[in-house]
Amino acid sequence: MSHWIEGKVAGKRQWTERLFSLQVAAPALTFVAGQFARLALPAPPGSKEPMLGRPYSFVNPPQLAPHEFYFNVLPEGPLSPRLAALEPGAPVWLLERANGFFSMPEVPSAAVLWCLATGTGIGPFLSILRTADPWEKFERVVLVHAVRYAQDLSYGEVIADIGAAHAGRFAFAPFVSRETDRSVLSGRIPDAIRDGRLEAWTGLPLTADNAHAMLCGNPDMVRDTQAVLELRGMKRHRRREPGNYTLETYW
Template sequence: MGWVTGVVQERKQWTDRLFSLRVDAEVELFKAGQFNRLRLEIDGEPVARPYSYVNAPGETPLDFYLITVPDGPLSNRLAQLGPGDTVELMPRATGFFTLDELPDSRDLWLLSTGTALGPFLSMLKTDTPWERFENIRLIHAARKAEELTYQDTIRQFQERDAKRFQYIPFVSREPFPGGLEGRVPAAIAEGRLEHHAGLKITPEHSQVMLCGNPDMVKDTAAILRERGLEKNRRRKPGQITTENYW
């Protein structure tokens, strides 16, 4: 399968390390939650990494949320791109971290760290979660308040259905009024997250999607299994769907 050339329309710098690339490219329609690959030639060699879509299927331009990695050859080059620059993409997305892989349930919990917020924004821009679930909780954990990005987009979800949707930010390295402190797994174990959300996580009523730092994903899944939730598999449906994402 070949690559297609995309043209950068905008680079939005959120913080010194976090940025978004908005790209025009002729790619196939994807499912919200799937990822593409971005590729540049660096020192004569093609270097590619997977990045999830932030935009909804069919929405343009394509939107990717990235972090510059120390000594990361690709992320540091992508962070230098501006309008008119080009980047290569795969024509077809891939991945199974999508809502159609979830069994029906009453409550949808979307738990993310850092740039792993992206695929959840893509999902929430579609009608699917709003049609399938009575309650939606979006959790985004960051180190500092300035890293709680895409606030305009999140406000649109709140305006769409404030009764059904709640956004819960976590900030681990500084006080943040209105949010929760510490790590997501501890907040679940201590009951702080559910108290804040006004909703219990139960096997009977919950589907939980975990995306982000592998330690968060692993530790949170372990706590949820203690509650009786099980990993969601095609052959054996459960309540926990995970994707490690840096």
């Protein structure tokens, strides 16, 4: 049976109409950067299960409390609108154990770590990049964040702090698909890998010899990027069969 622990909403930030971050105080819950929690609220009357839960990646690094989760509201979704409506002080439940293998201990070292995210899929990277592990395992780190509109490029301050803490070793590549803005890349991640724009923007190679890529977020991006990486001779990393990329899909 699932064992839930009760946490408390410690803070909330609304970035846009649909994008929210929720801070949750739940000191008993420990995790490795890149893992996800299961957040839950009491299920509607008549449900089979007493709690309605969904997975959400930790955005905070393990050494920083409270926990933080970044999510978008799916208006027809059963849980995300209810999470967005919570106010500080409200109870929210978490599965007692964190889960997932999208983390540094599971990833082999290489010269460059490419963190490729769409939308709220940037969350686990903001946790991972605020730990020492990636900076010990990789010489350079690229964070790629693809969104539809520039206003969806959240967490600018956290990204700037990561850049300042690792000057000369970190590059940020923002993508916007539905607006034209010369200060960011346009279009989609897989296309910009295929045509070389992403490597030109960062000045870093994305090859089987030099890189490990971590892909997180929208399943279409993950699938299409995977196909482009395979064309470059990169293979999915597995514990028993080391490879060049790791992935986490959100739906």
